[in-house]
Amino acid sequence: MTNATDGFAALADDTRRDIFERLAKRPLSVGELAEKLPVSRPAVSQHLKILKAAGLVVDHAEGTRRVYRVDPRGVEAMRGYLDRFWDRALAAFKEAVEEEKDS
């Protein structure tokens, strides 16, 4: 599987961020998530697929259920955060360096 979707883009969606935050608190199955959210079970599965492709969550089978949890290594999440962070930082740097007058 490729990590074509970066973690940050995956979390730009409100429902996905909601799912991710619930999974950060404790592992949940697709069914448990669907019960708590105002979206259908297939929609939950689709969101989980995107979070998984982005490297934010991992899953494993428990009997007939598939249980998801946040990837505890968090590398892709951290990368996504840093990617956005450096955009903001360099934009602020450009402003600071250009407002300084020639001496």
Added chain:
Amino acid sequence: MSGKSVEPVRKHVVVEAPQERAFRVFTENIDRWWPREHHIGKTTMKTAVLEPKENGRWYEVCEDGSQCDWGKVLAWEPPRRVVLAWQLSAQWQYDASLITEVEVTFTPEGPRRTRVDLEHRNLERFGDAAEAVRNSVGGTGGWMQLLELYAKAAQG
């Protein structure tokens, strides 16, 4: 997986300023532009400090006067290049054993124009460090802190 490499974060920006000024503002004057929302102390960040020398400290001073390390200067080559060690974990804690590198180069594109390239690499080490933390304390509490940052950034 441990040992799996992660693509570095690469950015560049072109600034209307001579190379030496661009270098100085990035390093010695880091406090003038460092995003305020990024800090690790318990109280509000007052000042960001980068000591302008090899092995110099890189840290923040909070309103209450306490200092929190972020990392250090690995290479100091004014006005062309600086390499910083970013030693904050995914749990947003200073970790002396974690070193991710931020390399910044300043290339003149004219007397008053400079291209600044930034590469933040060794990101896979966040994973190894997180694994170590998890194995030793068995928790993923740091996630909530990261989530808060995420939510803020996504909304901004």
